[in-house]
Amino acid sequence: MLLSIVVPCFNEEDVLARFHDRVTDELDRLDGAFEIVYVDDGSRDGTLPLLRELAGRDPDRVRFLSFSRNFGKEAAMLAGLRHAAGDAVVIMDADLQHPPELVHRMVALHAEGYDQVVARRTREGDRVTRTLTARLYYRAINRLVDVELVDGVGDFRLLSRRTVDAVLGLGEYNRFSKGLFSWVGFRTTTFSYENAVREQGRSTWTFGKLLNYGLDGLLSFNNKPLRAAVHLGLLLTVVALGYAAWIVGDALVNGVTTPGYVTLLVAVTALAGVQMVMAGLIGEYVGRIYYEVKRRPHYLLKETGGASRAADTRVT
Ligand code: UDP
Ligand code: MG
Numbered sequence: 001m002l003l004s005i006v007v008p009c010f011n012e013e014d015v016l017a018r019f020h021d022r023v024t025d026e027l028d029r030l031d032g033a034f035e036i037v038y039v040d041d042g043s044r045d046g047t048l049p050l051l052r053e054l055a056g057r058d059p060d061r062v063r064f065l066s067f068s069r070n071f072g073k074e075a076a077m078l079a080g081l082r083h084a085a086g087d088a089v090v091i092m093d094a095d096l097q098h099p100p101e102l103v104h105r106m107v108a109l110h111a112e113g114y115d116q117v118v119a120r121r122t123r124e125g126d127r128v129t130r131t132l133t134a135r136l137y138y139r140a141i142n143r144l145v146d147v148e149l150v151d152g153v154g155d156f157r158l159l160s161r162r163t164v165d166a167v168l169g170l171g172e173y174n175r176f177s178k179g180l181f182s183w184v185g186f187r188t189t190t191f192s193y194e195n196a197v198r199e200q201g202r203s204t205w206t207f208g209k210l211l212n213y214g215l216d217g218l219l220s221f222n223n224k225p226l227r228a229a230v231h232l233g234l235l236l237t238v239v240a241l242g243y244a245a246w247i248v249g250d251a252l253v254n255g256v257t258t259p260g261y262v263t264l265l266v267a268v269t270a271l272a273g274v275q276m277v278m279a280g281l282i283g284e285y286v287g288r289i290y291y292e293v294k295r296r297p298h299y300l301l302k303e304t305g306g307a308s309r310a311a312d313t314r315v316t
Contacts, residue, residue: 003027003034003107004086008076012094013046019094020054024061026100030107035307037063038094039080042070048303055306063306071299074175077155078298081164090158098156102193106158115160115186119193120152137214144228145221147182153190154178162186173291173298176220183221219284226285229278236274240267 005023009016020036027034038055040048051064065079077091088110092098098119106117138151155177159167166184167177218225 001032001088002086003030003032003103004084004089005034005036005103006077006080006084006089006091007036007038007094008041008073008080008091009038009043009047009051009094010041010070010073010076011043011045011047013043013050015095016047016050016054019096019100020062022096023092023100023103024058026103030104032107033061035061035063035085037065037080037084039076040064040066041073041076042067052305059306061307064304065301066303068300068302073155074177075299077177078168078175079301081159081168083304084164087161088158089161089164091155093156099193102156103158105191109189109191110158110160113187114189115163116181116188117158118153118181118188118190119156120150120190121154121156121193122152141214141218144218144224145179147179147221149178149182149217150190152192155181157181160186172220173294173296174216174220174288175298176216179217179220215284219288225281229281232274233278236271 005027007019012019023036027036038051040051048064048066051066055062055064063083065083067076067079080091081089088107090103090106092100092103102119106119109117134151138149141149159181163181163184163186166186167180170180170183
């Protein structure tokens with residue numbers, strides 16, 4: 001059996017050498033062959049030269065792809081999966097937050113017949129605010145989307161060959177892998193691990209990025225948010241009609257009394273807010289359609305190197 005490790009790397013020169021040593025150490029102890037596919041996501045530091053060196057030293061087992069610019073982790077994972085030749089593929093972060101020791105466990109579970117072996121991290125060491133927002137977010141989103149999204153579950157997982165092929169078969173431009181993995185299904189098992197604090201460098205996740213990621217998760221799967229908007233619109237209409245009836249009745253009985261400025265202002269501003277959210281929601285879906293119909297590639301390669309074991313012919 002051949003095991004592929006896919007590693008997206010964006011500006012990881014500080015940890016990459018250490019990561020490589022730790023992973024090869026671990027994998028050497030597994031029986032069975034392995035390959036590591038590094039994807040340089042347009043790093044602006046010494047990541048690419050380092051990858052050339054790693055691949056040069058061990059060209060049979062190390063392969064790298066390098067993007068023409070930063071296309072994001074989703075694109076990097078897609079490229080890695082496309083170029084991985086393994087019967088099973090493990091996706092790992094380069095920053096050692098995904099303990100390489102766990103690969104053993106994943107492989108063992110895979111041998112028991114699981115197609116997806118998912119590592120779920122505990123939120124130990126995270127800031128309370130992030131833990132809380134995550135919890136609320138997952139509770140809300142699981143009501144809205146069809147696939148099940150689990151807190152703490154990320155991209156650190158083993159995928160069997162047929163799962164990889166299934167994921168690659170989903171050609172959408174906006175990729176929300178967490179959801180795609182869940183969407184394809186197959187026999188899945190999850191185990192927990194202690195979250196490791198990032199060893200070097202810093203997370204590229206800002207609050208804004210997290211918010212957008214959250215919205216992506218919400219909007220990538222179905223049109224339930226649009227349906228929710230319709231429901232809300234109906235509710236508001238009913239309330240407004242009731243209120244209107246009451247006002248008219250009141251005016252008929254008591255005559256017109258001038259006050260009502262506050263009511264008016266509140267109604268106008270609140271409804272304007274609601275309408276803008278709704279319009280934005282529709283815009284989001286239209287924007288997604290726009291990106292899909294352009295059919296642009298997810299990434300562009302500028303360089304590849306190392307092992308040429310796989311059907312390495314697909315350029316994008
Ligand atoms: N990464 C990437 N492209 C990006 C940002 C990140 O390939 O634009 C890689 C990064 O090198 C790392 C992994 O994705 O291997 C996770 O990134 P990070 O540690 O910043 O995210 P976090 O661990 O906070 O989720
Ligand atoms: Mg990280």
